[in-house]
Amino acid sequence: MTNTSNHLGSGSNGEIFNALTVLLADMFTLYVKMKNFHWHVSGPHFRDYHLLLDEQAAQIFGTTDTIAERVRKLGGTTIRSIGHISRLQRITDNDIDKVAPADMLAELLHDNRLIVGEMRHVHALCDEQDSAILRTRGIDGPIAMLNTKADALSARAS
Numbered sequence: 001m002t003n004t005s006n007h008l009g010s011g012s013n014g015e016i017f018n019a020l021t022v023l024l025a026d027m028f029t030l031y032v033k034m035k036n037f038h039w040h041v042s043g044p045h046f047r048d049y050h051l052l053l054d055e056q057a058a059q060i061f062g063t064t065d066t067i068a069e070r071v072r073k074l075g076g077t078t079i080r081s082i083g084h085i086s087r088l089q090r091i092t093d094n095d096i097d098k099v100a101p102a103d104m105l106a107e108l109l110h111d112n113r114l115i116v117g118e119m120r121h122v123h124a125l126c127d128e129q130d131s132a133i134l135r136t137r138g139i140d141g142p143i144a145m146l147n148t149k150a151d152a153l154s155a156r157a158s
C-alpha cells in the first residue's frame with residue numbers, strides 16, 4: 001500500500017497533522033516552563049520539587065520526538081522553530097520573577113490537563129477518520145504518561 005505523502009494540510013491526515021503540531025508547540029512550551037520552574041523553585045521542598053520538575057520535563061521532551069517523527073513518516077510537516085512554537089502555543093509562558101512553589105504546581109497541573117485534552121482530541125480525530133497515526137506504537141503512551149504526571153502534580157499540590 002502506498003501512502004501519497006504530499007497533500008499537506010488537506011484530507012483526513014492534514015487535520016490530524018495540524019492538531020499534532022499544536023500539541024507539539026504546547027509540549028515544547030510546557031518543557032521550557034518545567035525547566036524554568038526547575039531552575040527557579042525555592043523553599044523547604046526545593047529538592048523534591050527540583051527533581052520532580054526535571055524528571056517530568058525530560059519525559060515531556062522525550063515524547064516530542066516520537067510525535068514529530070510519526071507526523072513526518074506519514075507525510076506531514078511539523079514544528080520548525082521557536083517562532084513557530086510561539087505562534088501556535090496555547091499554554092501560556094510564565095516570565096514572572098518569583099512564583100510560589102504551590103502556584104508553580106497548580107499552573108503545571110492546569111497545563112498538563114490542557115495537553116491531555118489536546119491528545120484526546122487527536123485521538124478522537126484519528127478514530128473519526130480511521131487514521132493509522134496512533135496505531136503501531138503511536139502516541140498512546142504519552143497520554144498515559146501525562147495522566148500519571150497530572151496525578152503526581154495533583155497529589156503534591158493538595
Ligand SMILES: [Fe+2]
Binds near residue numbers: 038054
Ligand atoms: Fe537541572
